[in-house]
Amino acid sequence: xxxxxxxxxxxxxxxxxxxxxxxxxxxxxxxxxxxxxxxxxxxxxxxxxxxxxxxxxxxxxxxxxxxxxxxxxxxxxxxxxxxxxxxxxxxxxxxxxxxxxxxxxxxxxxxxxxxxxx
Amino acid sequence: xxxxxxxxxxxxxxxxxxxxxxxxxxxxxxxxxxxxxxxxxxxxxxxxxxxxxxxxxxxxxxxxxxxxxxxxxxxxxxxxxxxxxxxxxxxxxxxxxxxxxxxx
Numbered sequence: 001x002x003x004x005x006x007x008x009x010x011x012x013x014x015x016x017x018x019x020x021x022x023x024x025x026x027x028x029x030x031x032x033x034x035x036x037x038x039x040x041x042x043x044x045x046x047x048x049x050x051x052x053x054x055x056x057x058x059x060x061x062x063x064x065x066x067x068x069x070x071x072x073x074x075x076x077x078x079x080x081x082x083x084x085x086x087x088x089x090x091x092x093x094x095x096x097x098x099x100x101x102x103x104x105x106x107x108x109x110x111x112x113x114x115x116x117x118x
Numbered sequence: 119x120x121x122x123x124x125x126x127x128x129x130x131x132x133x134x135x136x137x138x139x140x141x142x143x144x145x146x147x148x149x150x151x152x153x154x155x156x157x158x159x160x161x162x163x164x165x166x167x168x169x170x171x172x173x174x175x176x177x178x179x180x181x182x183x184x185x186x187x188x189x190x191x192x193x194x195x196x197x198x199x200x201x202x203x204x205x206x207x208x209x210x211x212x213x214x215x216x217x218x219x220x221x222x
Contacts, residue, residue: 037163045155045163045206045213059211095162102151103210106174108162 002026002107004096009112012086020112022079022096027107030054030074033099036081038092039111046092049081050099064090086116120144122207122214130222137194139217141207146187151209154183154192157216158203166205167192194219 008020022034035050049060049070058070069082079096094112097105121144131137141152149170155163165174167183170190180195194201202221207214 044216045157045208047208047211047213061211100168102153102169103208104153104165104168105155105163105208106165106168108164111162 002098004098004107004109006094006096006109006112009094009114011115011117012083013118014086014088014116016086016116017082017084018086018114020081020083020094020096020114022081022109024077024079024098027098029072029077034070034072034079035097035099035103035105036070036079037095037097037105037108038090039095040089040092043092047103048094050103051079083114086114088116090114091116120147120209120212122209122212124205124207124214124217126217127215128218128220130220131197132222133197133199135197137192137197137201137219139192139194139205139219141185141190141192141214143188143190143209147209149186149190152183152185152190153208155206155208156201156203157206163206 003025005023012018036048051058051070067085072079096109098107100106123142125140152170154167157163171183182193184191204216204218206216
């Protein structure tokens, strides 16, 4: 059974940093792109970033480019999202999701809440 | 960047009725990259339809997708109580704003 479990969310002050983790199981992790999608309270979905199978290719949405870093460790079946210099508008639930091709996100984690507040 | 527009914003229907949700893209897209998701309160989104018209694993056949170019449609043939939720379309890095299907 495919499972994705996020961790590392919490309260962070503006300008601070946080590292989210996504532990994957039930599939051959190194065969898939991995994606992070966020959802601000009461709002829609935003595709934040994704990373290819070996970590050599990444995409970032414009508002996080230069502040967020996505990575993965295939030996640990895990994906990571490092969020730096956070802003109030980064407050959201962050989901990791498996990309089965053509940006088809077929499995999602339960989400990790990041709250940016002083 | 492609912009996705969904209509209506809210659809108020009764169980058993047919729901028709629209997703329009600002430029023509390959159907292979057009997907639909369902999200219920407090839950992660769930993939419903991929490649514009293929049902994801475990999705009931009352859900169907169609369309090409810039116009795509998600149809729920007969609404069940568990179908009242928000539905998003997606093309690559962009999601639509969502259509909420609520109980009339």
